[in-house]
Amino acid sequence: MINFETLVKNIKSSVGASAVVREDASKLPPIIVVSRADFLNVMKYLHSKEGGDFNVLQSMGAVDFLPEVKKPAPKAVPKPASEGEAPPPAQPAQEEKPVEVPGRIECVYHLWSYANDFDLAVKVELPREKPEIESVYSLWVGANWHEREAYDLFGVFFSGHPDLRRILCPVDWEGHALLKDYKVQETWRGIVVEPRSKMNPWLRNLQ
Amino acid sequence: MSDRKQTLEYNPSKLGIPGQSYLDINPKLLEMEAMNTEDLLVHMGPQHPSTHGVLQLQVITDGEIVKACDPHIGFLHRCFEKHAEHIDYLGVTPFVDRLDYICAMSNEMVWSIACEKLGEIEVPERAEHIRVVATELNRIASHLVAFGTFGLDAGAFTPFMWAMRDREYILDLLEEMAGVRFLYNYIIIGGVQREWPSGLATKIRDFLDYFEPRLKELDELLTYNPIFTRRVAGLAQMTPEFCFKYGITGANLRASGIKWDLRKNRPYSVYPKFDFEIPVGEGRIGTVGDSWDRYWVRLQEIRQCIRIVRQAVDTMPQGDYRGKVPKVFRPAAGEIFFRGEAAKGELAFHIVSTGGKTPYRVKCKSPCFVSVSALEEMSPGLFIADLVMALGSLDIVLGEIDR
Numbered sequence: 001m002i003n004f005e006t007l008v009k010n011i012k013s014s015v016g017a018s019a020v021v022r023e024d025a026s027k028l029p030p031i032i033v034v035s036r037a038d039f040l041n042v043m044k045y046l047h048s049k050e051g052g053d054f055n056v057l058q059s060m061g062a063v064d065f066l067p068e069v070k071k072p073a074p075k076a077v078p079k080p081a082s083e084g085e086a087p088p089p090a091q092p093a094q095e096e097k098p099v100e101v102p103g104r105i106e107c108v109y110h111l112w113s114y115a116n117d118f119d120l121a122v123k124v125e126l127p128r129e130k131p132e133i134e135s136v137y138s139l140w141v142g143a144n145w146h147e148r149e150a151y152d153l154f155g156v157f158f159s160g161h162p163d164l165r166r167i168l169c170p171v172d173w174e175g176h177a178l179l180k181d182y183k184v185q186e187t188w189r190g191i192v193v194e195p196r197s198k199m200n201p202w203l204r205n206l207q
Numbered sequence: 208m209s210d211r212k213q214t215l216e217y218n219p220s221k222l223g224i225p226g227q228s229y230l231d232i233n234p235k236l237l238e239m240e241a242m243n244t245e246d247l248l249v250h251m252g253p254q255h256p257s258t259h260g261v262l263q264l265q266v267i268t269d270g271e272i273v274k275a276c277d278p279h280i281g282f283l284h285r286c287f288e289k290h291a292e293h294i295d296y297l298g299v300t301p302f303v304d305r306l307d308y309i310c311a312m313s314n315e316m317v318w319s320i321a322c323e324k325l326g327e328i329e330v331p332e333r334a335e336h337i338r339v340v341a342t343e344l345n346r347i348a349s350h351l352v353a354f355g356t357f358g359l360d361a362g363a364f365t366p367f368m369w370a371m372r373d374r375e376y377i378l379d380l381l382e383e384m385a386g387v388r389f390l391y392n393y394i395i396i397g398g399v400q401r402e403w404p405s406g407l408a409t410k411i412r413d414f415l416d417y418f419e420p421r422l423k424e425l426d427e428l429l430t431y432n433p434i435f436t437r438r439v440a441g442l443a444q445m446t447p448e449f450c451f452k453y454g455i456t457g458a459n460l461r462a463s464g465i466k467w468d469l470r471k472n473r474p475y476s477v478y479p480k481f482d483f484e485i486p487v488g489e490g491r492i493g494t495v496g497d498s499w500d501r502y503w504v505r506l507q508e509i510r511q512c513i514r515i516v517r518q519a520v521d522t523m524p525q526g527d528y529r530g531k532v533p534k535v536f537r538p539a540a541g542e543i544f545f546r547g548e549a550a551k552g553e554l555a556f557h558i559v560s561t562g563g564k565t566p567y568r569v570k571c572k573s574p575c576f577v578s579v580s581a582l583e584e585m586s587p588g589l590f591i592a593d594l595v596m597a598l599g600s601l602d603i604v605l606g607e608i609d610r
Binding site for chain 2 (some may be wrong): 142168171
């Protein structure tokens with residue numbers, strides 16, 4: 001059995017203290033967010049016997065987060081003063097600027113150690129404009145098709161992948177379909193992609 | 208079977224009767240310049256009776272021997288993951304049915320349990336028993352399809368018809384339960400859609416009493432039949448390391464000798480209450496982990512499923528068929544990766560929720576996706592006919608691969 005805290009400590013001591021950005025033991029399975037620079041070293045360590053012997057890559061996916069502007073919390077409305085009580089003292093005006101959170105694409109790797117019977121989720125955050133990461137094909141051969149799918153649907157480029165092509169969409173499809181701001185193309189090889197006759201009838205009447 | 212991996216050089220004296228060319232042609236013609244052979248790229252195209260769905264295998268062959276095989280998928284891609292981002296959790300259930308359309312109940316089970324764990328919903332015990340009965344009956348039906356179509360790939364028509372006849376009885380039982388024969392939308396978040404009609408428990412017991420001797424008949428037809436075993440034994444062996452390399456799970460992993468079943472090792476629902484075994488490939492004919500073992504493990508699993516259904520029906524408590532679920536199911540922000548034992552292997556859902564009505568992202572890890580990705584490495588050196596049998600032994604469903 002593996003203890004999650006010990007695992008995080010071992011990763012930090014063998015790869016580097018800045019390798020693990022965040023960890024969350026409350027989720028199922030526990031999550032480690034790894035820094036982009038140390039990603040391949042962390043994966044190599046996890047694949048090795050001392051690192052936990054995570055010999056199976058169960059699944060590899062990506063999650064897309066658009067850039068957003070986090071509005072500040074609304075100012076609390078002061079209670080109306082009831083008769084006979086002194087009104088509450090006036091609060092000084094506090095200006096809170098909205099925070100801009102840049103967009104990111106998270107790659108999530110779900111690892112499983114058969115010998116130690118332990119599940120782990122490893123996440124990396126990639127910039128949304130240029131999502132590139134090293135391929136883990138050399139560690140887990142099964143990553144081949146998972147990475148092809150992440151490339152097809154999100155546009156993540158995996159360096160070191162032997163054969164990075166689209167897998168689900170046709171080879172000459174434009175765009176990456178699961179991104180949040182994806183607009184499907186009008187025609188593909190001369191075929192209308194979303195013909196009006198096949199549209200949802202409720203939506204068709206509204207347009 | 209030591210002659211499984213064929214030699215790729217053309218040497219007529221090694222094949223056929225010594226001293227006699229195996230081709231009925233003047234040997235001088237074969238030495239002519241014009242008689243040059245080359246490797247052929249054959250598309251076992253998406254429409255093909257033996258690829259178990261719309262799967263394209265681009266095969267580079269040297270005559271009849273496969274040199275390389277590149278599976279192309281995506282012909283049944285229905286953008287399930289994109290749809291799931293716009294539909295509320297309960298409404299995703301019919302979409303999840305259509306992933307592995309042969310064993311829809313197990314997909315619904317995994318989806319519902321994943322959502323319940325995310326949203327902390329309690330399921331009453333009667334509902335859990337009903338779910339287990341539905342899932343295991345559907346698993347028997349799915350394994351019967353796997354058995355029948357595997358025989359069909361080898362050219363045996365009778366086992367397919369007998370398996371389909373028995374599967375019809377199971378579909379009738381599930382129709383009584385859920386109202387639908389194939390794509391049920393029955394196991395939902397919190398429990399099941401509706402209560403069983405009266406008398407269904409008796410009908411299930413009668414069916415199991417009728418079906419158990421039939422399994423012996425199916426066994427006698429195909430399992431030790433020399434015509435079948437000569438095609439299948441020793442073919443496309445998958446060692447445990449091979450399976451772990453690709454992430455292959457389920458009956459394919461168990462056939463390689465690894466005793467791993469999520470119903471026993473990571474129990475969920477009420478599986479801990481029931482007494483059943485996990486069949487593991489023994490290599491009775493051929494080697495451990497070959498196609499015959501994968502086929503044999505599925506047959507044994509049908510027997511264990513029958514045991515589970517009997518116990519679940521006999522010990523079914525009274526109670527509600529669905530727990531308390533809020534009208535609009537909004538789980539707290541967070542994520543979950545839940546694995547469940549579906550008929551074809553380990554189906555897993557990675558659900559990311561931001562607290563809204565609809566999931567933010569759903570990633571479905573399907574067991575057949577990883578099985579087909581391993582076909583590339585399994586195929587060099589096989590005959591094309593062997594490639595068809597190896598593919599059939601993996602028991603794939605294209606709905607799950609493409610989503």
